[in-house]
Amino acid sequence: MTVLEVQNLRKSYGSVQAVKDISFAVEAGEIFTIIGPNGAGKTTTLEMIEGLVQPDGGSISYGGLSWDKDAEAIRKLIGVQPQAEAMFDLLTPQENLELFASFYEKPMSVIEILDMVNLTEHRHKKVKVLSGGQRQRLAIGLAMIGDPQVLFLDEPTTGLDPQARRNIWDIVLALKEMGKTTILTTHYMDEAEKLSDRVCIVDAGEIVTLDAPEALIGRLTKEREVRMTFVNGDIAAEEAESFAGAQSSILRTERIGKDLKLWTERPEEALHALFGFTRDRGWRIDQVSIREMSLEDVFISYTGKEWRD
Amino acid sequence: MSALKQFRSMFLTHVKMTLREKQVWFWGIFFPVILMVIFMLIFSGGSDDFKVKVAAVADASHEGTGMMLAQLKQIPVFEWIEEEPVTRAYAEELVKDKEIAAAIVLPSAAGDTSLSLILNKEDEQNSTSMAVIGLLNEYVQTANLMAAGAEPVFSLDVESISAGSDDLKYQDFLLTGMIALSIAQGGLFGMVDMVEMRRKGLIKRLRMTPARMGLFGLSDMLMRLLFAVFQIILLSLIGVYGFGATLHIDLISLLIIFLFGALAFNAIGYFFSSFSKTTEAYMGIANIASFLMMFLSGVFFPIETMPGWLQPVSKALPLTYFVSGLRDGMVYATGWLSGAFWFGVGVLVLWGAVTFLLGSLLYRNRSLTAR
Numbered sequence: 197m198t199v200l201e202v203q204n205l206r207k208s209y210g211s212v213q214a215v216k217d218i219s220f221a222v223e224a225g226e227i228f229t230i231i232g233p234n235g236a237g238k239t240t241t242l243e244m245i246e247g248l249v250q251p252d253g254g255s256i257s258y259g260g261l262s263w264d265k266d267a268e269a270i271r272k273l274i275g276v277q278p279q280a281e282a283m284f285d286l287l288t289p290q291e292n293l294e295l296f297a298s299f300y301e302k303p304m305s306v307i308e309i310l311d312m313v314n315l316t317e318h319r320h321k322k323v324k325v326l327s328g329g330q331r332q333r334l335a336i337g338l339a340m341i342g343d344p345q346v347l348f349l350d351e352p353t354t355g356l357d358p359q360a361r362r363n364i365w366d367i368v369l370a371l372k373e374m375g376k377t378t379i380l381t382t383h384y385m386d387e388a389e390k391l392s393d394r395v396c397i398v399d400a401g402e403i404v405t406l407d408a409p410e411a412l413i414g415r416l417t418k419e420r421e422v423r424m425t426f427v428n429g430d431i432a433a434e435e436a437e438s439f440a441g442a443q444s445s446i447l448r449t450e451r452i453g454k455d456l457k458l459w460t461e462r463p464e465e466a467l468h469a470l471f472g473f474t475r476d477r478g479w480r481i482d483q484v485s486i487r488e489m490s491l492e493d494v495f496i497s498y499t500g501k502e503w504r505d
Numbered sequence: 506m507s508a509l510k511q512f513r514s515m516f517l518t519h520v521k522m523t524l525r526e527k528q529v530w531f532w533g534i535f536f537p538v539i540l541m542v543i544f545m546l547i548f549s550g551g552s553d554d555f556k557v558k559v560a561a562v563a564d565a566s567h568e569g570t571g572m573m574l575a576q577l578k579q580i581p582v583f584e585w586i587e588e589e590p591v592t593r594a595y596a597e598e599l600v601k602d603k604e605i606a607a608a609i610v611l612p613s614a615a616g617d618t619s620l621s622l623i624l625n626k627e628d629e630q631n632s633t634s635m636a637v638i639g640l641l642n643e644y645v646q647t648a649n650l651m652a653a654g655a656e657p658v659f660s661l662d663v664e665s666i667s668a669g670s671d672d673l674k675y676q677d678f679l680l681t682g683m684i685a686l687s688i689a690q691g692g693l694f695g696m697v698d699m700v701e702m703r704r705k706g707l708i709k710r711l712r713m714t715p716a717r718m719g720l721f722g723l724s725d726m727l728m729r730l731l732f733a734v735f736q737i738i739l740l741s742l743i744g745v746y747g748f749g750a751t752l753h754i755d756l757i758s759l760l761i762i763f764l765f766g767a768l769a770f771n772a773i774g775y776f777f778s779s780f781s782k783t784t785e786a787y788m789g790i791a792n793i794a795s796f797l798m799m800f801l802s803g804v805f806f807p808i809e810t811m812p813g814w815l816q817p818v819s820k821a822l823p824l825t826y827f828v829s830g831l832r833d834g835m836v837y838a839t840g841w842l843s844g845a846f847w848f849g850v851g852v853l854v855l856w857g858a859v860t861f862l863l864g865s866l867l868y869r870n871r872s873l874t875a876r
Contacts, residue, residue, distance in 0.1 A: 246713055271715045282710035284518060286525040291518070298514035299716040301507060322525070342714065 197224040198259070199346055199377050200245070205254035207240050214240040216401035218254070222346070222379060227372055229380045229388045232398035233499055238381055239350075241398065245379075246276050246348060258346070272300060275344030277335045277352060285324040289315045289334045292323060293341055300342040313337040313367055329360030336367055346377045354383055365391060385492040395491065399499040412494045418461045419447065421487040424470075426454045427480040439473050440466070512720045519728035522698065532694050533736060537687035538743060544679050544805060545748045556584045557637055558605040562623070563590035563613070570611040573620075576648075577609065580640055593623075600625050607637045620645060635810040642809070677751055677836045680744035682804035684835070685766070685828040687740065688733045689798065692770025693791045695729060699778040700787045726771065733767050741835075751836075758834035758846060765850050766827040769857030773823070776860035779867035798824040823856040 200222040207215040215237040222228045232238045243249040245256055247263045247270060256263060258270050283292050290306060297303035310316045313333040318326060323334065332352055339347055349368065353361040361384075368391055371378055382388050388395050389409045396406040405412060426432040433454045440446045440458050445466040450457045460466040463486050474481060523529050561577070563570045570590065578585065586605050596608035600623050608623040622641060624634050702708050711718065744750040774791065781787035801815065802808070802824035808816060819825050826849030833846050 248709060248713065268715060271713065274713075276710070276713040282706040284522060284707070286522045287518065291521065295514050295518050296714065296716075298510050299714045 199224045201257045203255045206252045226393040227378045229392035229395045236398045237401040274346045275339035276348045277339035288320050290319040296338050296341045304343045309337045329356050349380045389491040404498045413489050420463050422458050424484045425482040427482045432479045515721050516724040519725050541683040559583045560586045560596050560605050560608050561590040562593050562596045562608050562610040565613050606633045639809050676748045680750045681832045681835050684740050685831045686804045687736045689770045689824050692774045696774035696778040700781050700784050755834050762830035762834050765853045769853040772857040772861035776864035779864040798822050826852045
């Protein structure tokens with residue numbers, strides 16, 4: 197079942213075309229991630245979908261409901277956790293949740309939410325003394341309080357330490373188990389790869405690709421990067437490089453001191469030949485690795501931009 | 506029904522935020538109380554009643570001087586050192602020795618209508634001299650009205666002077682000034698949380714929920730009005746019990762001026778918040794506005810004591826009218842029937858309406874172009 201359908205969305209600010217033509221559909225219960233370089237139009241796209249910004253063209257439909265006619269109904273349907281730390285600092289987490297709960301007809305229980313975002317023991321502290329991770333969890337709790345069908349989590353883990361990030365991941369996955377649909381944006385590729393059912397890469401106001409993370413990675417070239425370090429030093433590495441250069445299975449090589457990198461589409465075959473050569477010479481190899489392709493490579497190959505966070 | 510639920514929890518939120526904000530306690534409670542206590546201690550000099558020792562000077566006695574003296578003697582602030590008029594030379598001696606604050610020289614001839622005043626040069630600018638000048642001016646104006654022709658009006662006007670000045674103590678004057686100032690500051694400074702909420706994206710956040718923003722603003726306003734009522738009560742208690750101020754409250758005038766005044770200053774604060782990007786910027790603007798008004802609106806001293814060229818500035822400031830309206834409602838117990846009172850209310854309404862509209866316009870324009 198499609199819960200959100202976006203078609204041919206467009207938006208310009210003056211002469212800048214922030215969003216050129218964006219269309220996608222989000223299915224019930226999935227975690228749908230939008231990634232893109234800074235200035236790609238992610239935020240504008242989200243703000244249009246959240247009803248904060250009026251699109252210049254295109255349509256947004258929540259199962260038939262549109263912002264023009266059914267704004268009130270849509271606001272009850274969605275829960276938004278924005279980037280900024282938009283909450284009442286002088287209130288406690290419990291008071292913040294109680295306030296937001298009063299906006300909805302059938303809110304979730306405050307106790308339940310506190311438990312779910314792991315803030316029960318901090319519920320009487322003022323928000324301003326909470327840590328970044330705790331505030332971020334409260335922000336997710338506030339997005340959930342209205343028991344929404346669709347949740348928008350905008351960079352929920354930015355600036356958090358690894359432990360706090362993992363806590364948020366657990367919450368996001370728990371939401372999925374509850375059957376919620378989540379639309380996520382993130383700066384972290386590993387996060388997108390781990391959490392998302394589908395990833396949508398946006399660049400220059402357009403969708404460049406959209407699919408499951410594994411499918412996106414599989415679609416990349418089959419070329420793999422192999423690295424090895426020689427115990428016997430530079431000369432061994434140098435000879436190994438010239439041997440590798442002559443192999444048909446090896447596409448190209450690169451050497452820095454005793455570290456050798458080579459690229460191949462058939463890593464087993466290339467390594468087999470290379471290991472035969474080094475055994476004959478009696479050289480020892482310290483480390484061998486085959487680098488897996490990641491979503492980051494997908495991102496770079498589609499946008500031509502280095503990922504930065 | 507759900508609107509009521511929203512309103513209740515929004516109001517509670519505003520109450521909690523206000524009570525937990527240290528700035529509110531400092532600027533809303535501590536600062537006005539300290540300021541009032543300091544001014545009271547400096548200027549009220551510990552004496553209960555504001556009395557000015559004066560003497561009348563008459564070079565020639567005729568019917569006019571007798572009548573004038575009788576009228577002047579009805580002004581209770583004046584303490585007459587001699588029952589009968591004295592000679593000019595003697596009076597000058599008294600002024601020089603600071604035995605009296607001023608000598609009032611009555612007209613010497615029957616047709617002459619000009620009064621003059623002998624003051625000690627050293628004291629020319631002090632508040633006592635100012636008070637004498639103010640009182641005499643009032644008297645002269647009244648007398649001029651009388652001269653224009655209406656006998657009954659004359660006696661009525663003299664009556665009103667005495668009714669007002671019966672309690673003309675600096676304590677009353679300052680207390681009401683401080684109440685007006687603290688309510689005005691509450692409005693000018695109070696909107697800082699709007700800037701903060703906008704900066705943090707909280708307003709945007711609320712707009713993404715089914716929350717009714719109108720109710721949010723209304724509950725905020727209710728909280729602010731209640732806080733201002735609390736300020737009035739607290740400052741009044743300190744003024745009355747700590748410094749012997751006397752209040753004659755006319756509830757209708759007080760309510761009217763309080764409501765319009767508080768709304769006007771909140772609207773001005775709202776206007777400031779609409780174009781301030783940071784809380785620092787907002788506080789800067791609010792401080793400038795507050796200091797300008799504090800000293801130019803007759804909070805501490807009557808406007809009449811200011812240089813003439815500054816007085817038009819005072820007449821444009823909203824605090825001037827708020828202070829004077831509040832005095833009408835709390836000290837003079839007159840007001841809501843007088844034209845001056847309603848003129849003041851009108852000025853406040855104008856200030857409030859214009860700044861509120863400008864503020865709303867700026868808020869709207871900004872949210873449209875927001876990225």
